[in-house]
Amino acid sequence: DVKVTQSSRYLVKRTGEKVFLECVQDMDHENMFWYRQDPGLGLRLIYFSYDVKMKEKGDIPEGYSVSREKKERFSLILESASTNQTSMYLCASSLSLQSNQPQHFGDGTRLSIL
């Protein structure tokens, strides 16, 4: 089975801090994704990556950056955390560039910015 592991289930940080959310997948998947999930808004794509060192903006990239130095690891960075970034963050991976591939998700990180 595919395993997508997010480093923290719960995280509390302060406004202005630089925050790193880590995600690792163990199935040699090409694509990795970061979403945020908010009540009433569903899942919104922040960034995705289709290869090492390659990244593309999703629907809501403002205030975020990403890093993919190794194929198995995709990091989401909040450069200067703000209270409106309090949310559930979900990482996902998928096998290839074909659009029929399902995405496999981690357990999520519930981030609170105080």
Add this chain to the structure above:
Amino acid sequence: AQKVTQAQTEISVVEKEDVTLDCVYETRDTTYYLFWYKQPPSGELVFLIRRNSFDEQNEISGRYSWNFQKSTSSFNFTITASQVVDSAVYFCALSDPTNQAGTALIFGKGTTLSVSS
């Protein structure tokens, strides 16, 4: 523009009732894929099913069944004889081949299903 609408925000049923979760999508593409995911209280989204736009056969897997109707752009999900363990948020999603990677999904806002005993 691609869009997925799950009009039902919350549904509550009693165990053993059948329940249908609606999903309506919009796309300009002739080839696309539709997905259903389940998110239990633990938080992880679990992949349930994938359907391509050329396959309109209904699918049944145990108590779960899916009805894909291209004519009405709908991909509805029915749970027969619901159980408490079915309580979760269910998401319908559409593949978005217009982006560079071709694999990003567009999600509906989800339907929260509560099954009581």
